[in-house]
Amino acid sequence: MTEVSGSALPETRLLDRRRALLGGAFLLTAGVAAARVPGNHIDLLGKxxxxxxxxAHVGSWSFYSKSGLVTPPPDQLSDLLYSQLLTRVYLAPDQLPIMLLMAQSSGQTGVLQVHRPEYCYPAGGFTLTDKAVRSVPLPGGQLDATVMTASADNRVEQLMYWTRVGRDMPLSWAQQRWSVARANLRGDVPDAMLVRISTLTHDRDAGLATLAAFTRALFAAVPADVRRVLDSAAG
Structure with a gap:
């Protein structure tokens, strides 16, 4: 039998107690949210x-194709999750190519994950590294986005993505679930948007600089009401 020291036992019990309390709090919040029937639908995109x-033109980039992006295979689940899905490749004579994916759900239940890079890239045989949060300066503020490198045998992508759930901009799957639960507790059914931008290059610094430049050009190319669809804080 393994002997546990007297000093280790209280610490273990304390850690288990904290985990139980956190888990219980989350389950309670989720349960209350599920018990209430939200009636106020927040849909920033509408029809x-x-x-x-x-x-079709974003800065010096121009629309080229709708194919060539990493996406999970079409299935019934993804069809049910998303109200709209946009995939585009943009090219520019003096810039790296850009691959843009936008997935929108008009009735958010906390399952906007099929097109998150952490899900679809490993499913496509990629390894994800160098995950971090990067701030992209925008007129009047900044956008906090997740960046990472996706590597496969014959392809390396630098990618950036962010999610909007109602009026929140969660940076993780856990934050996203909390955003949905809080909105449901307020009686709201929030919509959600995932924006993923990537480029093919081994050079991480050059790739991230290109993604930031395209993001700024994209926000400059659309009117204010569309900017708020992409980032609830944008005006």
């Missing part, structure tokens, strides 16, 4: 179509 709102 507008992403394909019509996102311009």
């Amino acid at each position: 507008r179509k992403l394909d019509a709102l996102i311009p």
